[in-house]
Amino acid sequence: MVFPFRLPEVVYLGKGAVENLSQEVKKCNATRVLLITDPGVQKAGLDKQVIEAIEKGGAQVEVFAEVEAEPSTDTVDRVGQLVRENGYQLLVGLGGGSPMDVTKGASVLATNGGSIKDYVGIELIPQRGIPAILIPTTSGTGSEVTQNAIFAFKEEQVKKGIVSRYLLPKVAIVDPVLTLSCPPHITAATGVDALVHAVESFTALKATPHTDIYALEAIRLISANLRTAVSNGSDLEAREKMAMGSFFAGVSLANAGVGAVHALAYPLGGKFHVSHGVSNALLFAPVIEFNCISNLAKFARVAEAMGEPVAGKSLREAAMLAAKAVRELVADVGIPKSLRDVGVSESDIEFLTLSAEKQTRLLTNNPRLMTRQDIRNIYRKAL
Structure with a gap:
């Protein structure tokens, strides 16, 4: 099969990339802009430079800085309503995957209405949202270049994904300088998350020659630089290579998709509120061991x-x-080694198994067919 290959309209990648924000705001002819971020980014003062750049682009900017880690559907709906009521013409998402995903969700809610819950699945959003510019402050999620957004459904204690070409931002700005203040534990978790994106998309059933190029280079860059970025966060060279690796992994993920690591991680994050990167890291090696025989050449x-x-x-x-x-690698960067370390016990395995089994969008892209018993065994192996 031939699969589509998509990227944002414009990408700026490298040291000083954020300096291009002003001209992109001007190009959008926006006079009212909402900057969406989180308390940690605001506390680090990273929002100040971005606010100045937006104002330099001729727009009035207001800030929503209440995005929580692993954002819920309630938060997205709230921001979407805020955008509709106040007539913002452009959204800027600044932070890790959480603020960027909320920005993407709010963008499409502004024009399509309803709740973000209405659009869970693949290509269920009827029309394009208002323009969005995404600026990551971590090297991990790749959200700035993907067609995906992941949110927590509190009632079901699970996370679900929305996939649509309309979730791709108009502009992605990836500046490694903005990642220098990222703490070691977040650098570690987001870095492993990016590596999962690269490995899963490289071995996915929807992988293509296009995505393989990006995925392999991402694997090389992240494997060679994550330890340094965690140990010495001020090393700008390591930060720049991690930013590139995360971006390349995001491109591959956006176009080839991911598989069982993510499928099994979603219920873990939903029920135990474990961060997405740590959830992925805990299941990464056990899933690779299961998947290896499906394509020995690629895993080699x-x-x-x-x-x-x-x-x-x-x-x-x-x-x-x-x-x-x-x-x-996971051990070297200080991520918990087992599910027990994050509060999971044997009695939780069945809930996790039945929840993961429902992640058919991801499991059907996994290189090896996975039964309920296979899922159960992998969770037990990760305990």
Whole structure:
């Protein structure tokens, strides 16, 4: 099959990229702008430079800085209503995946109405939203270049995804300087999240020659630089390479999709409120071990891109090194090692299994068919 390949209209990537914000605001002819961010970004003072740039672009800017970690559908609906009532013409999302996803959701709610719950699934949003510019302050989610937005459904204690070409922002601005203040634990979790995006999209059933190029380079960049970025956050070279790796992984994710790691992580985040990056990290190696036999050649390339010595080894031996490399990286950057470390017990396995089984959009893209018992076994292995 031939799959579409999409990117934002404009992408600025590299040191100083945020300096292009003013001209993009001008191009949108916007006079009223809403900046959407979170308390952590505001506390770090990263919003000040962005506000100045928006004002320099000739617009009046107001700020919504109440986005929580793992945002709920209630938050998105609230911001969407705020945008409709106040007539904002442009949205700027600043932060990690949470503010950027809320920005994307509010953008389409502004023109389509209703609740974000109405659009869960694939291509269910009727029309384009108001323009959005996304600026990440972490190197991880890739939300600035994806057609996806993930929100917590409190009643069901699970996270669900919305996928639509209308969620792609008009402009993505990726400036590694904005990630310098990102704390080590967030750098670690978001960095592993980006690596999951790269590995899952590289081995996904919807992978293409286009996405493979981005995914492999993302795996190389993240594997070589995440430890340094966590250990020494002021290392701008490591930060820049992580920003590039996250962006490339986001491009691959946006066009090839992800698989079982995400499917099993969503209920973990929904019920136990574990961050998305940590949820993915806890399930990463066990899922790779399960998936390896589905495509030994590709998983061997993953291991090689992560720096494992694959020369002289059989294809199967080389492929299995991918899981080893992931375990070592996750341990080195200080992420919890087991589900028990985040409060999960044996009695929770059945709830998690039945919830993950419903993530058919992701499981059908996984390189190996996964049964209910397979899911159950992976959770137990990760305990």
